[in-house]
Amino acid sequence: MKKQRILVLSVFTTILGLSGIASAGDAAAGKAIYDGKGACGSCHGATGAGDGAAAAALNPKPASFAAGIFRLDTDGDGKTGTDADLANAIKNGGAKYGGNVAMPARADLTEDEVASLVAYIHSLKK
Numbered sequence: 543m544k545k546q547r548i549l550v551l552s553v554f555t556t557i558l559g560l561s562g563i564a565s566a567g568d569a570a571a572g573k574a575i576y577d578g579k580g581a582c583g584s585c586h587g588a589t590g591a592g593d594g595a596a597a598a599a600l601n602p603k604p605a606s607f608a609a610g611i612f613r614l615d616t617d618g619d620g621k622t623g624t625d626a627d628l629a630n631a632i633k634n635g636g637a638k639y640g641g642n643v644a645m646p647a648r649a650d651l652t653e654d655e656v657a658s659l660v661a662y663i664h665s666l667k668k
């Protein structure tokens with residue numbers, strides 16, 4: 543009986559711990575990556591409006607994060623713009639999901655960095 547209770551408790555705390563990690567995205571850290579080594583703004587624009595310097599040459603152009611418009615349903619759940627959709631697009635690039643090949647795959651970013659970028663992208667919505 544006691545053993546079972548301990549097992550249930552540890553499973554519960556593990557789930558809590560994991561969900562904590564999964565939502566660890568920090569928008570401020572995401573902004574630093576977006577503006578810095580991610581160079582996301584060169585295409586997506588400083589405010590996420592899809593109007594970066596390189597965007598003029600892109601077709602289709604990036605959707606506007608600022609307007610909360612998202613095109614790619616990367617996990618096939620019928621919705622776009624979920625955390626999973628954004629994270630997949632960032633990690634695997636646009637081509638994998640039938641999107642613009644210009645959206646680069648950033649396999650070099652850690653899960654934490656991707657989660658922070660996702661949080662920052664959501665925060666850009668006006």
Ligand code: HEC
Pocket residue numbers: 576580581582583584585586596600602603604605611612613614615622623627628629631632636640641642644645646648659663
């Ligand atoms: C060379 C230009 C370019 C760069 C650099 C770039 N992107 Fe993109 N990105 C695009 C384009 C173009 C699309 C649109 C893909 C489509 O809809 O077909 C896109 C799509 C996306 C999407 C999917 C949005 C949707 O409509 O569902 C996300 C998320 C995203 N980019 C995040 C990022 C992040 C974060 C970075 C920086 C690490 C980045 N991008 C860097 C061009 C770029």
